[in-house]
Amino acid sequence: MRYAYYPGCSLHSTASDYQQSIDSVFRKLAIELREIEGWTCCGASAAHVSNLLLPVALPVKDLLQAEKMGLEVIAPCAACYNRMRQANYKIKESAELRQKVNQILRADYQGQVKVRHISDVVVNEYGLKAIGQLLEKNLKGMKVVCYYGCLAARPQKIVAFDDAVYPSYLDRLIQTLGGEAIEWPFKTECCGGSFSVSKKEVVLKLTHDLLDTAKDLGAEAVVVDCPLCQFNLDFRQGEVEKQFRKHFALPVFYFTQLLGLCLGFRQKELGLEKLNVQPFALLEKKNLFV
Amino acid sequence: MKISLPEQTRAFTLKINEMIDQNIDGCYQCGKCTAGCPVAYTMEIPPHEVIRWVQLGCAAEALNSHTIWLCASCETCTSRCPKNIDVAAVMDALRILAFRQGQTKVEKEISLFHKLFLQVVERFGRVNDLYLMGKYNLLTLNPLKDWRLGQKLLAKGKLRFTSPPVKGIKEFQETLRRIQASEESGS
Numbered sequence: 001m002r003y004a005y006y007p008g009c010s011l012h013s014t015a016s017d018y019q020q021s022i023d024s025v026f027r028k029l030a031i032e033l034r035e036i037e038g039w040t041c042c043g044a045s046a047a048h049v050s051n052l053l054l055p056v057a058l059p060v061k062d063l064l065q066a067e068k069m070g071l072e073v074i075a076p077c078a079a080c081y082n083r084m085r086q087a088n089y090k091i092k093e094s095a096e097l098r099q100k101v102n103q104i105l106r107a108d109y110q111g112q113v114k115v116r117h118i119s120d121v122v123v124n125e126y127g128l129k130a131i132g133q134l135l136e137k138n139l140k141g142m143k144v145v146c147y148y149g150c151l152a153a154r155p156q157k158i159v160a161f162d163d164a165v166y167p168s169y170l171d172r173l174i175q176t177l178g179g180e181a182i183e184w185p186f187k188t189e190c191c192g193g194s195f196s197v198s199k200k201e202v203v204l205k206l207t208h209d210l211l212d213t214a215k216d217l218g219a220e221a222v223v224v225d226c227p228l229c230q231f232n233l234d235f236r237q238g239e240v241e242k243q244f245r246k247h248f249a250l251p252v253f254y255f256t257q258l259l260g261l262c263l264g265f266r267q268k269e270l271g272l273e274k275l276n277v278q279p280f281a282l283l284e285k286k287n288l289f290v
Numbered sequence: 291m292k293i294s295l296p297e298q299t300r301a302f303t304l305k306i307n308e309m310i311d312q313n314i315d316g317c318y319q320c321g322k323c324t325a326g327c328p329v330a331y332t333m334e335i336p337p338h339e340v341i342r343w344v345q346l347g348c349a350a351e352a353l354n355s356h357t358i359w360l361c362a363s364c365e366t367c368t369s370r371c372p373k374n375i376d377v378a379a380v381m382d383a384l385r386i387l388a389f390r391q392g393q394t395k396v397e398k399e400i401s402l403f404h405k406l407f408l409q410v411v412e413r414f415g416r417v418n419d420l421y422l423m424g425k426y427n428l429l430t431l432n433p434l435k436d437w438r439l440g441q442k443l444l445a446k447g448k449l450r451f452t453s454p455p456v457k458g459i460k461e462f463q464e465t466l467r468r469i470q471a472s473e474e475s476g477s
Contacts, residue, residue, distance in 0.1 A: 013417075235439060
């Protein structure tokens with residue numbers, strides 16, 4: 001299996017642990033990721049609130065590169081994934097927009113490059129059965145909540161690759177790894193996304209509601225597949241605890257970190273020391289610490 | 291009750307309709323968008339009322355509301371609307387108009403963040419978080435905001451002082467200028 005890879009800005013900075021764990025896991029799964037040369041930002045949350053053309057033209061510029069590579073694209077960041085899928089959809093829907101964007105990019109793009117979220121490829125393409133055969137360890141006795149967030153679920157007809165209200169692909173992965181994925185009602189609620197900088201109080205309130213419910217239900221950790229969600233739940237957790245006078249101490253893992261542990265990788269190969277809420281006590285308790 | 295609006299008032303409604311490629315008059319004010327909105331608790335005017343303003347052509351009220359900036363683009367409203375109105379796209383269209391008209395003061399930190407984000411992308415081709423945060427803190431006169439968090443991220447190798455140069459950055463910047471020119475010429 002071979003894909004064009006669009007890491008997105010976060011994977012080179014605040015989500016460098018996500019990148020490390022992806023590198024390790026994909027090596028083991030023998031899925032080749034070819035980084036799109038000279039890729040640039042998808043525009044994230046800033047482009048679509050400022051401009052009509054920018055949020056389409058920015059992803060299309062990179063999709064054109066992928067088209068030359070003749071490969072489907074994998075995006076590990078839910079925001080990049082969402083923006084690329086929305087760009088493809090709009091290019092196909094509107095002849096006027098298509099013409100305008102192609103004129104600006106001096107290209108002839110018809111919206112044909114397929115964009116996949118990394119979890120979709122791991123769970124649905126590679127498959128849980130095949131993953132089950134590679135496991136060296138398991139998550140036995142570990143209770144987690146899987147948190148999916150907004151951007152890989154909505155808008156449903158453009159981005160969802162599972163149930164858009166109550167998805168289960170990460171839950172099923174965790175079960176394959178031997179862990180317990182707790183049912184909870186906040187799977188696709190919002191964490192506040194980029195307001196982490198410009199309207200922090202909103203993020204603190206929303207992440208509080210998520211963490212509080214998770215803790216109440218007996219979760220020992222949260223599992224995510226979006227760098228924005230991970231950052232807000234993990235790196236803002238201390239402030240949430242302080243403001244709401246509660247104690248959570250819930251590690252927030254990328255799904256590739258837990259998968260990597262079960263595939264036999266060590267902490268350094270998965271960037272586990274880069275998490276804010278330290279996971280090592282929990283991992284030791286579950287015999288996963290090496 | 292029948293409400294008749296003068297043509298001039300309708301111009302704003304029609305402009306939004308054109309931008310979102312939908313007919314916003316379809317909204318019958320059920321309030322489902324507001325019921326599901328995770329940020330509605332802190333909005334002075336709930337999302338369905340913003341939609342009503344647009345239907346009635348009340349440009350100033352809609353464009354000067356905090357609500358349009360507080361929308362987190364989670365798209366819950368869009369996915370639940372029984373009339374398939376893309377409420378999140380309406381919020382985007384209103385923010386785009388507010389930017390075009392320079393009416394961004396009502397939530398100046400949120401609008402500044404969006405603006406700086408795109409400036410950083412234009413300069414480096416990708417987001418340099420440290421540069422973005424530094425500039426945002428300076429311009430909001432809060433240089434020590436998230437200082438400890440920044441130190442922690444640096445220590446963990448999650449922030450970098452420099453970004454590796456992006457191949458083809460000059461061409462990318464030219465593309466951005468063409469996009470800007472096309473947008474300004476009234477697309």
